[in-house]
Amino acid sequence: MKKLLILVIFLLLPIQVLAKDIKNPQVVSEMRVNIVENGSVELNGTIYNLELNLSIPQENDYQKIEYFDVRDSLGPCVTEFCSYDFVNDRYGNRLLNIKWKNPVGNVIYTVNSTLLIKRRGDIEKKTLKEFIEPTELVQSADPEIVELASEARGNDFDKVSYLAKWIGENIEYDKVYSDVNLSAKEILKVRKGVCKEFSNLLVSFLRDLGYYSAVAVGYVHPGRVYETYEFQPHGWAEIYADKGIVADPVWSEVGYLDATHVKFATFPDSSWTFTEVNANGIGNIKIRLSENDVKLKILDFKEEPFINVNTSLLSNSIWANYTVLRTDLKADGCFLTKIEYKGCIDQSGKDFLQIVEPQNIVYFCNEKTVFTIFRIPLLDERKNYRCDIKAFPYAGEESGVQLVLNPKGYGYSQLSVEKNVVKPGEKFLVTARQSQIFTDYGEYAYEKAEFTAPNYDFKVYGYNSGYLAQKNISVVLEKPIEVNLDVNETASAGKTIPVKVRVLNLGDKSQEISVIFRKETVSETLTDFKDFVFNFTPQDANDNLIQVFVNTPDFSTSVSKTITVIGQKSTWENIFQPIIDFFNWLFSLFQ
Structure with a gap:
């Protein structure tokens, strides 16, 4: 008699699902979902024992299994010939272990579970050595990775958010890369990828900075990204700092994950896989493992936007050059999110205003002001214009204002910034007479203010009735x-x-x-x-x-x-001004 051990591995595959009218997954605070995993193992030869280790939804503070059932073609796996248990792999992932005795032919399995998921916040720390070391995909020691990671400053949340924001602004999401697994160096070269690439790159940056971090895998409601309402395989990052931080650079979520993220496992990078089968028997044993078909069906969900949003215009009625939208965000905690903007639409459906400084991806603690600059095209001076500008924060509700464009002319702003090079936290003076002053990191004042420098290079603006002045300021350590x-x-x-x-x-x-x-x-x-x-x-x-x-x-x-410069008076002004002043004094005596 001889024994044969066979290991077969495959990845999660796309699935079809009912999504039950979730239009903005980022505001889903709770979701109950039914998950059905189906597959089969085709057997040839005499097999005594067959074991299947299958990836299943994990349980943690934010994800609870309410119902769980395992069965094969003969019924529930609670018999002598079919039973199941749970085992953990070396990364702490809980796997379903199904065992068959003396199986014959085509073994079919079905795993049916109901899962309650809540919006994630802090997560449990994991300090496995595999979560700090480089891998073939997570190339944390590469010089370019090291250089880019060194730009991150501030506390743990600031560093994670800065790097997630950098990825969101510099790496293009492209579904062409769904079937490949690029390394961090390759990602920086092509500047494209999907969730695997986004997560591998973020984890590469963070491991260079000394953070234990890993790639979490599972499914997610696609929302805005995929332009479909079917759940998709997805990956994101977990960062095990003093307080565990979740980060999804594709969805622009840091500090939280919406409740449509269904977690199946955590791995050192995205190359790891999910299912294995072991068998022993006698003779010429052949085993063929089918694709694991996964279907998700949403049973119910709750939507609770947690970022309060208010929008206003710095000038409600202007004629030319620029308009500036102010968006005030408030939330309880520290978060990174993304804001989409919809400007005025012309008769052909195209954007009437051009966004100059979009400020799409922002991170903040408790509150943040975002200024978005729109360029106004040349207009017919004989007409008046009215249109709506709207802001759509991913984790908040839509907020909008009405812009009025009419021929009233425009102003002028002379902007002066005390220093053009500052250190983080250094104070500096800004002046702009009869103008509003704002920065690209959220400061605001009128005419004169003392601001505090952030951790990164920034811009200061002076704004007066459509006219915009700008200064670029460098931040050095x-x-x-x-x-x-x-x-x-x-x-x-x-x-x-x-x-x-x-x-x-x-x-x-x-x-x-x-x-x-x-x-x-x-x-x-x-x-x-x-x-x-x-x-x-x-x-x-x-x-x-x-x-x-x-x-x-x-x-x-x-x-x-x-400074204020007083103009020179003409000769006639010098002669008549004392006379005018005398009569003004004389008249004041009789009042």
């Missing part, structure tokens, strides 16, 4: 020099005032610097600090921007300030 500017708040046209500049050396060694103001350049060796004084004579009221550039061989920065 260390600055070799610091530049301070001292100048009067006001000046008179034609009269000279001093512009005082102090440059401080923040490094350990002396540095060669060049200080530039207008057409004047001064070069010095900087050891501790140096003071510079320039003369400035404003020509008129519009000549009011003071800007000084300072360069070292490896670093460039600038400081600026907008």
Whole structure:
């Protein structure tokens, strides 16, 4: 007698399913689903024992099995000839272990379960060595992966969200890659993929940063991504930080997973598979394992948007150039989500407004303000226009406003930002007279404000009745020099005032610097600090921007300030103004 051990492996396959009118899966907070797995094992030869290890839905704090039944063609597997139990693989995944004694011919199995799933938040930590080491697909030690991962700053949530946002903005979702398994390096080369690629790349970044992390696999309601209402095989990431974090870079979900995510297993990367069969017997044994057909049917679900949304326009009535939509988000906790926008539609159904700064993928804790800039096309000045602009946050409800376009002209905004290079958390001054001020990370003010720099490069805008001014600001972890500017708040046209500049050396060694103001350049060796004084004579009221550039061989920065310049009075104004002032004083005595 001889024994034969056969291992057969296959992947989850697409399935057909009733989706029961879920239009936005991101707001599904609870779902009850029936899952039926069918398959068969075709046998030839004399077989004494047959075992099938089958991947099934996992149980955890957010996913509970309410009903479970296993049977073959003869009925429930609770007999001497067909029985079942549960086993765990080395990654902690619970598998269904079905055993047959003396099976003959074609063995058919059916696993029927009912699952209650709730929206996921924090998850249990797993610190297996396989979840921190590189693999053939998760190439966390690759230099390009290391360089990109190093851009992530802040706390655990900030780093995960930054990298998930980067993937969502730089990797194109393309179903052509559904049947391949690309490595992280290959993904960065083609900049395309599906959920496997998105998850492998995110896990690669995170393992380089020292996070235990894994690829979770199962099914998900496709929603906006697949443009279908059939459940699809899906993968996402689990990050085992101090607080376990879930992240789906395809769905733009970090800090939560909607309840349509049905988890079957967790693996080191997306190459791992789900089912194995073992057999022993005598003679020439042949075994053929069929595809495991999985069907999901939604029994009921609850929809609960958890991000509150409010939209408004910075200017409700404008004529040309730009309009800016303000979207205020509020939620209890820290989340990454995505916002879709629908601008005005023309008669042909095309977007009437062009989005300049979409700000689609955002992450925040508790509250966030997002500014979206739309460019207005050339319009017929003889007509008035009205149209609706709407924001669709994935995890919130739709919110919209009405834009009015009419020929009232437009304003002007002179924007001044104190520094063009700052460190994370550094405060800086912004001014824009008679203008609204906002940033691409959510700050807002009118005319003048002191803001705090975020962790990454950002943009500052000045906005006045359709006119938009912009400044790009760099964020660096260390600055070799610091530049301070001292100048009067006001000046008179034609009269000279001093512009005082102090440059401080923040490094350990002396540095060669060049200080530039207008057409004047001064070069010095900087050891501790140096003071510079320039003369400035404003020509008129519009000549009011003071800007000084300072360069070292490896670093460039600038400081600026907008002052008030009082224009020169004409000769007649100088003669008659005292007379006018006298009569105004005289009249005031009789009031």
